[in-house]
Amino acid sequence: MIAPMGEQQMPTFEPTASQIFKYQMAAKALVISLVFGASPAWAVGSVLSGLFDGSEPAVMPLTVMPLEELECTEKPKGYLQIPFEVSAGGTYHFKNAFGQTIFNSPTRLGVGVTALIYERDFDVTAPEKNLIASVVFNWLSKRVNLTEGTPYILVVQQWCAPWEGVWAVTFTGPGTINSDLTAAVPWFTSGRVTADDPITMNSCLSWWDIYQSRYEHVGPFQVSRDGLYYFADASASELCVTFFTAPFNPDDWSANYLTSVGDGTGPVRLEAGQDYYYIAQVNSSIGTGEYFFVLAPPAPFRINPGLNDSWYNPATPGQGFFLEVMDQLNQVFLGWFSFSEVPSASEIFNHRWLTALGPFSGTSADLSVEWTSGGAFDATEPAPLQYQDGVIELEFTDCNTGQILFSWDGEDGDHPPQSGAIPIERITNDSIDLCESLFRGPGLPGPL
């Protein structure tokens, strides 16, 4: 089946130039905008993006889908305010970039947000005041008229579960969106499929039938680091993007094929230093039009509850560590089971254990060491004696490796002064996947 082709124009975008596209960087912000030739109607793609890290103020949901998701309205959710202006007045479409990702998957691929646009001022005690448009967590886009020179405020609020992580709101319209959180948009994440473009199979639809449509061939491009990148479609029409590790060969579809992403969202594993190419196909009835997508890089690793596990140094078997990361309290609790520094003939086991507790930030944690003695096995009395002496610095490289730096002076106990560094790793790799999929782990989209 051949997709119907014609000379119709997209109702929203009306590019007339035959060239692929140009891009320009807005001087004020790191915006790379798309301007379509000398066409009188042109569209610019912008992305505003940031992080929810748990430190945001919270308020009851500012807006919800009517009569839906009752449990999502029960608790305050974090919100952020981002002042912005537009470089040109007109109609803009905006949407939650990760909306489709979240709808398609219950896992935490990005943060679902409600995005609200206010003119001039936002009053959290009167959230209806000055509100001119809003869009809920899902993939639907909303239209809003914005005027050059008018100050606006984008308010993004966590939807439903207050997950930490990256949020992104895309805009397409006649101008750029200028704000402190405007993200740089790589040149290869937008373009246009025209009626002059060649036709090939549409891999996003081919499982239904042999479906073909026009495509734009883009590349080469590279990414800055290895990992799973997250495709999120910001186009007016549904987009299918098929990635290759060499220029696309229409006579040999499988050659250098990497993966296809469609249905609004999908992961793509990319490596730094490798040249990539893609073909973009618009899944609309006319099969042509402008497109714009977000390719979010993998999130940087940070300490998360997926590290809750047993850890050890392979050089010292028979002793080790257990960890609990308390994400909401921002604390790490560590248990260390080891032995005394100087074996005693009077001791059978020579056991020593200690605990440590402290806050974490990013990949590191600073813990205070607590020494405990004087208790009896499984007994309430006597109450053990506890005192603090020493510090432990935890530094994780990723979800499977880290280092413990420890020191204590031993003045108040029967342990001598000690300090040192211990490389640690998990005793099994069983929970690495979990760690990488939690919160802002590398299994999730990172800051744009």
Place this chain on the structure above:
Amino acid sequence: MCPSFSSRASRLTLIFAVWLFSTTPVMAALTLLGGVFDGSEPAVVSLSGYEPCQYPLSYQRTAFQVSADGSYDLMDALDNVWGFGAIGFYARVYQGQFNPAAPQQNALTPRDYWLYTLKSGVNYDLVVQQGCESREGTWSIWFDGPGSVSSSRVLTVPQYFAGSFKSSDPTMKSICGPTTKTPYQQTGPIRVSRDGYYYFSDSSMKWSVSVCLLVYTAQVFPGLPEANLAGYMLYGRNRIYLQSGTDYYFVTQSIGGQKTGDYLFVLAPPAPFRINSGLAGAWFNPETPGQGFFLAVFEKINRVFLSWFTYANGTASSTEGDQRWLTALGPFEGRSANLLLEWTSGGEFNSSEPVPDQYQDGNIELEFSDCASGELRYNWGESAGAEPAASGVIPIQRLTSDALYLCETLIAGPGLPGPL
């Protein structure tokens, strides 16, 4: 609307919903098949061909037959509650037996998506395959066709999951949103077997009807539709917290473009708790502060690893020399784990020499009630005279509730839809 389904509600049977065309001898039926992916399934390459991952995906094979020739439409019964953690899966029908070594062999080609032409007396295999997420959890598929389906995986479901709104039904306005009165049907009293979130997923859209499920704690008063209302679910999906021992009245109301017509939904119970990685962390008995446990749960190898930070048995001194720690490792199933105790001695702090001595003596049985509490039973003999024989029972709870949410939403936790 499909007018031939007009009398569906009155023909439901215990096992599957069956209805007759009122004026024809042709029989149409609904059957629900379901199962649970628990991580023990074999895996094969993606059967759909459009999953982006390259690794094999787990699948379950179910033999079935149909009672009448015709077209059968297969529908994911939990399709609308992905956002609440229902798993994504792909289903394919094979004539004869599915051969994982040749996964396209015997595969039937659906006429449209999951619409298959099937014949009575023919042996078929239904193969359900996880998506790339490879998460454990419940799957369930409605078979909508001219006959019933016989299979070991046919589920018994309540009759109120399917019905037909008729012009003769009573009408009301409710919080579900209709601006005019629409037909409703009431069932009750109904009790659920356990507390938790129940997940509503509406499959009525193919008949141009949308159903809103209102849950009341007493019979509905049409003039006061919000009185005794415990919750309501519309737009195809939502969840509601229900308690065992409470009488509920379920009211289904038509809210779609058409006021009358057939409807079909499921209300999936919360998944039963089982041991999962969200239990990893620090646990203790509040009666004995200053000692406790750490847990690690290894899902893929089905093991729990425990460390116990405590003191010598029966004696107490103020020195650290009376500290004792021990470890235990063993398999888990459901909510319990049986661990072998390992005693370690003779090492030196942060040193590779001397190599500690290790031997096994004793057992620990872990039994969890939920993500926040459990019980630890221990016993050991007198090995090498190191510690006197001991046995006992210790109630344990988390040191903090920080990871409760994680535990309840991981794998088959109670924060996810469970088997119907």
